[in-house]
Structures are given as structure tokens and as C-alpha cells.
Amino acid sequence: MSSRRRTFLKVLAASPLLACSGTALESPSDGGGQGVAGSDFGGSGAGGKGGSAGSSATTPGDKPGGNISATSIGTLLVLPNSAIVLGRDAQGLYAMTIVCPHQGCYVAPQGSDLYCPCHGSLFDSNGNVLRGPARAPLTHFAVSVDAAGNIAIHTGSLVAAAVRTTA
Numbered sequence: 465m466s467s468r469r470r471t472f473l474k475v476l477a478a479s480p481l482l483a484c485s486g487t488a489l490e491s492p493s494d495g496g497g498q499g500v501a502g503s504d505f506g507g508s509g510a511g512g513k514g515g516s517a518g519s520s521a522t523t524p525g526d527k528p529g530g531n532i533s534a535t536s537i538g539t540l541l542v543l544p545n546s547a548i549v550l551g552r553d554a555q556g557l558y559a560m561t562i563v564c565p566h567q568g569c570y571v572a573p574q575g576s577d578l579y580c581p582c583h584g585s586l587f588d589s590n591g592n593v594l595r596g597p598a599r600a601p602l603t604h605f606a607v608s609v610d611a612a613g614n615i616a617i618h619t620g621s622l623v624a625a626a627v628r629t630t631a
């Protein structure tokens with residue numbers, strides 16, 4: 465192998481995009497491939513209103529989150545075919561992006577925390593940074609539960625990290 469080729473391969477190996485692409489999950493419903501923070505979901509800004517029990521209206525960008533009967537306190541579940549993690553704690557349901565705010569890889573539950581395999585960032589179960597290099601927390605989305613207990617995640621409506629939805 466020529467030294468030029470070796471140099472090229474070293475540059476490729478150091479590329480964050482390549483480093484991320486090997487470990488990111490596919491998300492066909494979000495257009496496939498790896499998400500980049502802020503690009504998977506349109507939002508209305510943090511601090512928006514939370515979801516409320518009984519609401520069944522859906523809008524583009526809403527994602528089904530299963531039935532509340534399938535959740536329990538301590539739930540931290542990445543929803544299939546989406547870049548969303550659904551959580552439940554003593555105060556209620558919440559949902560967050562799994563797109564790491566560092567460079568856009570997908571985080572995954574690791575015990576009661578969320579771990580980014582690309583560069584090792586660690587987030588608590590509410591998306592707060594426990595360890596960098598990520599500096600920003602995970603984005604939260606509004607959640608609603610209809611009368612039958614069906615959960616909807618409203619990815620177009622960003623909410624504060626403390627917002628919870630109860631059935």
C-alpha cells in the first residue's frame with residue numbers, strides 16, 4: 465500500500481461521519497440513515513405545551529408510542545422505526561430524540577441511562593448530559609395519550625425536559 469493511500473485511509477478513519485455511520489441505527493420512517501440533531505424533527509421550541517390525556521388528534525410528524533399499558537415506571541424504550549425513546553417515571557410519560565446532540569449518532573439505553581456509541585457521551589434517563597463530549601441535553605417531544613391508552617409522540621412540538629403526560 466502506498467503512503468498516499470495510507471494517508472487517505474487515516475483521514476477517512478478520523479472522519480466523524482464515517483465513525484458515526486458504522487453504529488447509527490437505520491430509521492426508515494424518518495427517511496433512513498443517520499439523523500443529525502435538529503434535522504429529523506421540526507419543532508415549535510422548548511417550553512411548548514405538553515401533551516394531555518384524552519387527546520387523539522394527530523398531525524404530520526406524530527409517531528405512535530404503543531399503549532400505556534405496556535409501560536411501567538422506569539421504562540426507557542426506543543420505538544421501532546423511529547429516532548425516539550419513550551420514557552416513563554413516577555410523574556408520567558415523556559419522549560426524547562435519540563439523536564445525539566454532539567454529532568448526530570443515535571444513543572441507546574444502557575441500564576437506566578442513554579449511551580452514544582460514537583464518542584461515548586452518556587445521558588441520564590431524562591436526557592441530561594452525564595458525560596461529554598455532548599454538551600446539550602436530548603430534545604424532548606410532547607406526548608399525548610388517548611382514551612384507549614394509545615400514546616402519540618408529537619415530534620413537531622418540543623417541550624421542556626420536566627414535562628410529563630399522564631393517562
Ligand code: FES
Nearest residue numbers: 564566567580583
Ligand atoms: S455523536 Fe459524538 S458522542 Fe454522540
